[in-house]
Amino acid sequence: MWSYLARRLLYSIPVYLGIILIMMGALRIRDPVSAYLGKNATAETAALKKASMGLDRPFLPIAVESKDDPFGVEPLAQVGRVGLYAPMKTQYFEFLSRIVRLDFGSAEKPYRSWQFESEDVGAKLADAVWPTLKITIPTLVLTAGIAILVGLLSAAMRGSAIDRTLMVLVVLGMSISVVVFIVLGQVFGSSWLNGKLGFELFASNGYEPGIGNWVRYCALPVIIGVVVGMGYDARFYRAVMVEETGRDYITTAIAKGAPRSKVIFAHMLKNAMIPVITRVMITIPFLITGSIVMEYQFRIPGMGKLLIDAIINKDFPLIQTFTAVLAGLFILTNILTDVLYALVDPRVRLA
Amino acid sequence: MRGIVRRFQARRGVGKFLRNRLAVGALGIIVLYVLGGAWVALGDVLPGRAGVTYAEVEQPVWPAAVPGLGIPATNERRVEAMRIITREVKRAVNNGEGLSDIRYGQLRLLPRAAESEPEVERLSGLVEEAEELYDQLAEFEDLNNPTGPKTEGSAPGEAAIDVPATIAELERAVHQMFAPLSAWQSVKQSMLLSLGTDRQGRSTALRAVFSIKVALQVGIVVSIISVLVGTLLGAAAAYFGGWVDHAVVWLYSTLSSMPELILLAVLVYAFSGSVFDRVANPWLALVPVYAAMCMEFWIGPCRVIRGETMKLKELEYVQAATAIGFGRFYILLRHVIPNTVHLMFINFSLLFIAAIKFEVVLSFLGLGVKVGPSWGRMIQESTQEVINGNFWQIGAATAFMFVLVLAFNIVSDALQDAFDPKHVG
Numbered sequence: 001m002w003s004y005l006a007r008r009l010l011y012s013i014p015v016y017l018g019i020i021l022i023m024m025g026a027l028r029i030r031d032p033v034s035a036y037l038g039k040n041a042t043a044e045t046a047a048l049k050k051a052s053m054g055l056d057r058p059f060l061p062i063a064v065e066s067k068d069d070p071f072g073v074e075p076l077a078q079v080g081r082v083g084l085y086a087p088m089k090t091q092y093f094e095f096l097s098r099i100v101r102l103d104f105g106s107a108e109k110p111y112r113s114w115q116f117e118s119e120d121v122g123a124k125l126a127d128a129v130w131p132t133l134k135i136t137i138p139t140l141v142l143t144a145g146i147a148i149l150v151g152l153l154s155a156a157m158r159g160s161a162i163d164r165t166l167m168v169l170v171v172l173g174m175s176i177s178v179v180v181f182i183v184l185g186q187v188f189g190s191s192w193l194n195g196k197l198g199f200e201l202f203a204s205n206g207y208e209p210g211i212g213n214w215v216r217y218c219a220l221p222v223i224i225g226v227v228v229g230m231g232y233d234a235r236f237y238r239a240v241m242v243e244e245t246g247r248d249y250i251t252t253a254i255a256k257g258a259p260r261s262k263v264i265f266a267h268m269l270k271n272a273m274i275p276v277i278t279r280v281m282i283t284i285p286f287l288i289t290g291s292i293v294m295e296y297q298f299r300i301p302g303m304g305k306l307l308i309d310a311i312i313n314k315d316f317p318l319i320q321t322f323t324a325v326l327a328g329l330f331i332l333t334n335i336l337t338d339v340l341y342a343l344v345d346p347r348v349r350l351a
Numbered sequence: 352m353r354g355i356v357r358r359f360q361a362r363r364g365v366g367k368f369l370r371n372r373l374a375v376g377a378l379g380i381i382v383l384y385v386l387g388g389a390w391v392a393l394g395d396v397l398p399g400r401a402g403v404t405y406a407e408v409e410q411p412v413w414p415a416a417v418p419g420l421g422i423p424a425t426n427e428r429r430v431e432a433m434r435i436i437t438r439e440v441k442r443a444v445n446n447g448e449g450l451s452d453i454r455y456g457q458l459r460l461l462p463r464a465a466e467s468e469p470e471v472e473r474l475s476g477l478v479e480e481a482e483e484l485y486d487q488l489a490e491f492e493d494l495n496n497p498t499g500p501k502t503e504g505s506a507p508g509e510a511a512i513d514v515p516a517t518i519a520e521l522e523r524a525v526h527q528m529f530a531p532l533s534a535w536q537s538v539k540q541s542m543l544l545s546l547g548t549d550r551q552g553r554s555t556a557l558r559a560v561f562s563i564k565v566a567l568q569v570g571i572v573v574s575i576i577s578v579l580v581g582t583l584l585g586a587a588a589a590y591f592g593g594w595v596d597h598a599v600v601w602l603y604s605t606l607s608s609m610p611e612l613i614l615l616a617v618l619v620y621a622f623s624g625s626v627f628d629r630v631a632n633p634w635l636a637l638v639p640v641y642a643a644m645c646m647e648f649w650i651g652p653c654r655v656i657r658g659e660t661m662k663l664k665e666l667e668y669v670q671a672a673t674a675i676g677f678g679r680f681y682i683l684l685r686h687v688i689p690n691t692v693h694l695m696f697i698n699f700s701l702l703f704i705a706a707i708k709f710e711v712v713l714s715f716l717g718l719g720v721k722v723g724p725s726w727g728r729m730i731q732e733s734t735q736e737v738i739n740g741n742f743w744q745i746g747a748a749t750a751f752m753f754v755l756v757l758a759f760n761i762v763s764d765a766l767q768d769a770f771d772p773k774h775v776g
Contacts, residue, residue, distance in 0.1 A: 018605035026621040175757040
């Protein structure tokens, strides 16, 4: 198992280097500095901004030689028409070393965001994690729990009116955009409900730190998130459970005369845990990213809103760091999923 | 090409698909949408004569928000609309110009070049009459509840005037200002108002229909390009193996190590701000969105078709073709890819839904459609309206999108059942 883990980690290195390369390249398709400063900026301001992010240096150590040396960096060596630069002076390797050192700004060496000029990118990211987790963890736990129950019930009562109604509702709900659920949920959950109740139970948007404010600001997004997530999950869990009910061991257990509830909860649920765990694990990276639309609409200063604000304000350092950190987390959770597989299901061998 | 079509028809799955009544019905709905989208798109080719242009969807068809389906607006909204029209006409009459510019949908004040003396005289008479009626109504604090308290300076208690009758009188006076509508024009006007208007008085029905074109445009462009790229790369990777396979697998595992929406948002940022933001042609304004979606969506078909090709290339007929001495590219294009056509169709249908859904989310976040309406933008704009209880815009956008996505969901389920029965999902 340890060798498997080591191999997976090794294999994910080229994938990670690749995603950083692709994302950094994509972020340089348009000039980040002129996108941020607009057309009216002077050449000096633009040059200063460029130099502050090292955007004036070559992107990769290899570049086709040109006479007037566009990068202002002396090539280390010259092979025919191709110039080789010192790797650590290129943007790609400099950013990689930043990721490896997890250095996204400190008191001595700031790494400033462009839209919040007094704040470091790392501090911005760290601030946004907690509000996101306050919404995503309850959403994930509640959705998974309720959806598994609905899936189980639906599978146990397969073909009945309740099962069919549930599944039709789920399919209909899936054809409506998530955005609509969020907008309508916000209106009915806050202004309409508060009008009926006579006091403010849920705020329509905004955020304040502190666990005491959780119900006021975070409960409504969690409820909407559960409703939205339910559709996809319940359908999936039902399919899993239905497949499991057809297995021989279930027939055997029923033939033996085991009580129905015991068959469902003790035998079936345990064996259906593998796809369930995969499903839950797949959603873990979204714990960090949060639901972008939800945070945007409820003005919750989490990771999703941070990214959209950064994109709207063309905050290049923040976008670049955000994607790099996120991709790393995503890859790590994927590896973790595979390892968990083996722990849950002894039949899976990680050779 | 003909060979591919014939081979496709010969499949048993086609018959199975056509026997599924629900799926055929859904296919019919999709065809209706495509026809609607094509009709709207005619506006770009023959502006003014057919289709819908970008200018038309932005024009108000009524001065204030009204509900659709013939449901009457509240008294307050009705009076507000009349007041806006009266004010506008009065300004034009006083200035002595711009009378022929005043129009709401099919309603025009005057036919062009008819700003004659007696006409202006008649209009100013109607304006005076309307203002008088409006002044009577302005005494009420809450027109929706006319027996309630009046504003300061007037006696409290029962209403002195009959509010509904006065409003009807006011509306009659205002309607007389406009040139009478022909039968066809009044049908058109009532169709424009059929799903109500938004806060700026723009026709919700027209905007929702116009968005069909935007959605189909995104869906068709993105899913065709993604399926083609994915098929070619996936089939080539599996068939040639070696470094081609390694490169393709590396590329898609790399791109899929980012959550979908995040990758899309960042790529839209990356591709926009270039030439395409400055072009006036709205067909090209969406290029950043297309590019971002294509970079992401080719992965799905690529994975599936790579797996299928792995299986196909071991089959006897491919080995026979190799033994006869056909070239590798010929075998790939002629014998392997045509046998993955059913997977291409299934993936096309799945990607179509994904493209439409992501277009809505991106437009909602302000990253997608920026010129003209789309369902996402309509939902975004309606967030200010739903607070005031005006659900027409969000309802129309949701309903139009719901029917299309549901139809595609049914079709792709049926396609999967018919052609890929082993698939579990």
